[in-house]
Amino acid sequence: MYQYDSYDQSMVDARVAEFRGQVERRLAGDLTEDQFKPLRLKNGLYLQLHAYMLRVAVPYGTLNSRQMRMLGDIADKYDRGYGHFTTRQNIQYNWIKLEDAPDILADLASVEMHAIQTSGNCIRNTTSDQFAGAAADELVDPRPYAELLRQWSTFHPEFDYLPRKFKIAIIGSETDRAAMKLHDIGIQLVKNDAGEIGCRFYVGGGMGRTPMIAPVIGDFVSPLQMVSYAEACLRVYNRYGRRDNKYKARIKILVHEIGADEYRRQVEEEFAHILTLGLEPPAAELERIKGFFEQPGFDANASDELDLSDPDFALWVDQNVHAHKQPGYAIVNISLKPVGGIPGDATADQIRLMADLALAHSFDELRVTHAQNIVLPHVKKADLYGLWQKLDEAGLAAANLDLIGDIIACPGLDYCALANARSIPVAQKISNRFADLGRQRELGELKLKISGCINACGHHHAGHIGILGVDRKGVENYQLLLGGCEGADTSLGTITGPGFNEDGIVDAVEKATDVYLAQRAEGERFVDTYRRIGMAPFKEAIYAKEPANG
Amino acid sequence: MVEQNLRYRSDEPVSDPAVTVDAFADQNNATAVRIEPGDDARALLPHLDRIALVEVNFPAYTDGRGYSAARILREHGYAGELRAVGDVLLDQLSHMRRCGFDSFAPNQAISSEAADKAFATWPDVYQKTVDGRPAIWAKRHPA
Numbered sequence: 001m002y003q004y005d006s007y008d009q010s011m012v013d014a015r016v017a018e019f020r021g022q023v024e025r026r027l028a029g030d031l032t033e034d035q036f037k038p039l040r041l042k043n044g045l046y047l048q049l050h051a052y053m054l055r056v057a058v059p060y061g062t063l064n065s066r067q068m069r070m071l072g073d074i075a076d077k078y079d080r081g082y083g084h085f086t087t088r089q090n091i092q093y094n095w096i097k098l099e100d101a102p103d104i105l106a107d108l109a110s111v112e113m114h115a116i117q118t119s120g121n122c123i124r125n126t127t128s129d130q131f132a133g134a135a136a137d138e139l140v141d142p143r144p145y146a147e148l149l150r151q152w153s154t155f156h157p158e159f160d161y162l163p164r165k166f167k168i169a170i171i172g173s174e175t176d177r178a179a180m181k182l183h184d185i186g187i188q189l190v191k192n193d194a195g196e197i198g199c200r201f202y203v204g205g206g207m208g209r210t211p212m213i214a215p216v217i218g219d220f221v222s223p224l225q226m227v228s229y230a231e232a233c234l235r236v237y238n239r240y241g242r243r244d245n246k247y248k249a250r251i252k253i254l255v256h257e258i259g260a261d262e263y264r265r266q267v268e269e270e271f272a273h274i275l276t277l278g279l280e281p282p283a284a285e286l287e288r289i290k291g292f293f294e295q296p297g298f299d300a301n302a303s304d305e306l307d308l309s310d311p312d313f314a315l316w317v318d319q320n321v322h323a324h325k326q327p328g329y330a331i332v333n334i335s336l337k338p339v340g341g342i343p344g345d346a347t348a349d350q351i352r353l354m355a356d357l358a359l360a361h362s363f364d365e366l367r368v369t370h371a372q373n374i375v376l377p378h379v380k381k382a383d384l385y386g387l388w389q390k391l392d393e394a395g396l397a398a399a400n401l402d403l404i405g406d407i408i409a410c411p412g413l414d415y416c417a418l419a420n421a422r423s424i425p426v427a428q429k430i431s432n433r434f435a436d437l438g439r440q441r442e443l444g445e446l447k448l449k450i451s452g453c454i455n456a457c458g459h460h461h462a463g464h465i466g467i468l469g470v471d472r473k474g475v476e477n478y479q480l481l482l483g484g485c486e487g488a489d490t491s492l493g494t495i496t497g498p499g500f501n502e503d504g505i506v507d508a509v510e511k512a513t514d515v516y517l518a519q520r521a522e523g524e525r526f527v528d529t530y531r532r533i534g535m536a537p538f539k540e541a542i543y544a545k546e547p548a549n550g
Numbered sequence: 551m552v553e554q555n556l557r558y559r560s561d562e563p564v565s566d567p568a569v570t571v572d573a574f575a576d577q578n579n580a581t582a583v584r585i586e587p588g589d590d591a592r593a594l595l596p597h598l599d600r601i602a603l604v605e606v607n608f609p610a611y612t613d614g615r616g617y618s619a620a621r622i623l624r625e626h627g628y629a630g631e632l633r634a635v636g637d638v639l640l641d642q643l644s645h646m647r648r649c650g651f652d653s654f655a656p657n658q659a660i661s662s663e664a665a666d667k668a669f670a671t672w673p674d675v676y677q678k679t680v681d682g683r684p685a686i687w688a689k690r691h692p693a
Contacts, residue, residue: 007686010673018671022641038612039641121612151676151686157648158621158679161614238618243587277625279678281687288690 001064001365002147002292004112011154012109015116019043020102027099042160044118045101048417052096055118056108060128060146060170061089061368065359068366070111072351078104083351085336085344087408087459088167089127089368090118094415116154121162123153123234127169129177130369133293134331134377136323140172140189140197144289145226148281152227159234163241164249166234167206179370179462179486181205181214184251185233192220199226203233203263204255207456211492212252215260217267225271228280232271236263295326296363302328302380313388315437316399321384324377330384332362332376333369334391335398335406339435340428343409344372353394361387370459371408371447373401403440404448404513405431408459412452412469413476419452421469421476422502426450429506443513446526449484462486464527465509466493478505482512482538483530491531496539511541556643556665557653559631564603584635591619598628606651608636617649624650624680643668650680 004012019039026036037047044055056071063071071091075083078100079093086092096104108114117124126149133141149168153159159166169178172189180186186202198220205214221229237251240258255263304327308314322331334354336344346354354374358366361383362376369375379387391397400406407430410416412423427450434440449463453470460466466481477499484493500508513526515538520529530538557563568584569577571593582603585591594601604623606616620632631653634646638656643665646654654660678685 005690007674007689011676011686014672035639121614154676155645155672156677157645157675158617159614160645161612161617161642235618239615243613243615273625277678281685282691284691285687 001062002059002143002289008151009109009112012112012114012116015043015114016102016105016109019105023098023102038120040101041119042117042122043101043105044115045096045098046119046417048094048415049413050415051094052098052101053415054093054096054101054104054115055086056091056093056113056115057118057125058089058091058113058368059150060126060132060143061130061370062128062132062143063358063366063368064364065355065366067111067113068355068358069352070107070113072348072355074104074107075348075351077107082345082347084342084411085346085368085372085374087370087372087410087457088125089130089370090125091368092411094411119165120160121164121166122160123156123162123166123168126150126153127167127178127183127370129171129173130367130375131177131322131331131377132172132367133295134324134326134329135173135175136325137175138173138325139191141293142170142172142187142189143293144286145172145187145189145199145223146170147289147292148227148286149230152230152281156234159238162234162238163243164246164251166237166251168230174488176487176490177369179459179490181490182207182211182459182462182486183214185230186214187226189223190220197223199223199229201229201233203267204252204260206250206252207459207461208250209247209454209456210250210252211456211461212256213490213492214252215255217255217260217264223286224283225275225280228274229267229271231279232267232274235270235274236266240266296365296378298326298329298378299380302326303382304328306381306384310385312392312399313385315441316388316397317384319399319403319441320401326378328381330379330381332379332384332387333401334374334376334396335400336373336396337400337406337431338395338398339405340432342424343407343427346374350394350396353390354396357387357390371402371406373406399437400440402445402447404434404443404446404465405437405440407431407448407450408463409450410452410457412450412458416452418455419469420454420471421452421478423450423452423458423467423469426467426469426478426502426505429502430509433506433510443516444525446513447485448509459486460484461492462490463493464525464530465512467505467509468495470499472499476502478502480505480508480512480542482535483527485527491527494535496535496542498543508542512538515541555633555653555655556660556662557631558647559652561631564631566603568603568605585616585619587613587615589619591622594623594628595626598623598626598630601628601630603631603633604628605633605635605655608634608638611637611639611642617645620646620649620651621680640664640668644671648675648677648679648681648683 201218202214367375451458481493
């Protein structure tokens with residue numbers, strides 16, 4: 001894992017000092033709330049419905065046990081004993097006092113963490129593949145490149161007041177586990193026939209109210225020009241992105257309106273100019289960073305054997321454990337989606353337990369996933385049974401990864417000032433309706449994603465089943481979408497028709513799964529069946545009138 | 551409006567009134583020009599040798615186009631005064647300086663002491679820009 005040197009540390013420390021001063025000015029009345037708002041937002045501090053919310057950056061979703069333990073301690077010390085892991089691989093605390101915020105940032109800085117640029121119209125925390133450095137199908141480890149982007153984007157003086165927020169994801173595997181094409185910039189590290197590494201830049205994707213899949217803008221950019229190319233992409237956007245309407249201000253709208261070819265032409269022109277300026281960190285810097293991401297000291301003699309005689313353990317292994325590139329090791333997914341639970345929430349004790357397990361069994365590493373789960377990337381297969389028992393005791397062994405119980409949901413109207421409807425109770429009801437694990441497994445891979453408003457933090461466009469909460473004349477109403485998907489076959493969901501109330505949406509989801517079970521062909525996932533048979537059979541079942549006499 | 555200028559240059563201030571980018575193209579003797587957010591700073595590049603002052607207007611601090619305009623001018627060798635005017639706030643000064651601004655005419659007065667403190671916020675910087683400060687990567691790998 002990357003470790004700060006004195007430069008990185010002093011930058012984060014300077015930020016804490018700056019923010020402490022700003023909070024003092026606010027508390028003393030020298031700054032109005034209007035003047036203070038953009039300053040606190042640059043440090044991830046939102047004023048929500050009931051309290052301040054602090055969003056802490058987890059750079060490319062990677063943590064060590066010391067950092068994870070601190071996240072648990074902060075939950076106890078400054079919040080109500082829990083934290084909420086988000087779809088952007090970050091963590092949020094929902095019950096923060098303004099006067100505590102500088103102390104929390106200082107605590108974070110003591111473990112090389114921060115809340116820099118987790119909000120505001122700037123470059124946000126770069127996200128990545130939660131299996132980076134561990135996945136069997138990995139071509140290039142994306143983490144060093146993500147760290148290079150982290151440093152470049154931190155306090156970038158030109159891009160702090162963009163037309164709108166800006167999200168970058170980077171992956172290095174064939175399989176896209178980061179929804180890369182649904183980002184403002186998605187970078188896929190690829191290799192050409194000569195074995196050289198290149199960055200394929202997808203620009204102009206996004207969710208929100210106008211979801212778009214990003215087109216390829218730069219097909220094969222040298223990794224030693226990655227920062228310059230990103231700089232060119234951002235400068236064109238900063239100059240020409242729309243500022244007249246915040247709903248049309250994301251880069252996806254610019255790329256869509258002028259066209260990918262024209263945007264590419266402008267980027268290439270700016271890129272040629274930027275290359276003359278020498279802004280790119282040297283190869284030696286990339287090499288220095290790569291040094292922090294060496295493969296851990298795996299035991300070459302670790303056994304690939306696994307005793308699956310305990311059926312519950314066997315189910316968990318089958319569902320939540322992923323192939324590792326190193327024989328004798330496995331990638332463990334810890335689901336934060338217990339039956340009836342709040343997706344992504346973990347208690348302080350659970351967070352500290354996961355930290356301890358990472359230290360003991362995963363070379364001191366954890367990852368946060370965009371599906372709001374936690375990953376232990378490097379676990380010896382021989383350790384799995386003992387690890388599972390400890391997770392099970394702590395309520396962390398839900399064996400439902402990628403099943404219908406593994407629901408993504410935004411905080412919704414229970415917390416969020418932007419929301420139109422609650423997300424959490426809907427997630428809980430669906431989780432309860434499909435509580436039976438056998439039933440979930442029968443339905444197979446089924447990604448269900450819920451957003452409490454059009455901003456789509458719950459990624460509803462990309463759910464095999466998506467749910468969008470809206471406000472209809474003061475009443476919460478839920479629209480159902482089918483057929484969304486992230487990854488290599490990214491597609492956007494389609495709305496079935498009129499919306500439902502809270503119980504009605506749960507019934508509608510169940511009817512959609514019934515259609516799938518009745519119509520699926522051998523080996524088809526829900527989304528595959530939907531793609532083959534289309535919307536009509538689903539719509540018919542979902543909106544069928546109940547017989548008059550039962 | 552308080553007429554207060556923070557200026558970090560040793561040459562004599564230009565007294566000519568700044569003209570719009572459109573007007574500038576037709577006035578061969580103009581030496582000061584004012585860029586609005588929607589103007590293309592590159593339109594000035596053929597005339598940099600006769601410009602002594604560029605004002606970049608920020609009607610709202612949230613409109614960040616002026617940062618790119620400033621950098622583009624400096625990247626192409628503009629060495630005259632580059633002044634940020636309008637909704638220029640204390641907490642933006644440091645980034646503006648990094649993008650090449652060397653004078654500031656904020657709507658609301660900022661004391662030079664507060665400004666100096668703002669410029670000193672960051673002990674180091676992660677990016678090479680046009681202000682001559684070495685990026686952290688350059689310090690890590692001295693040539």
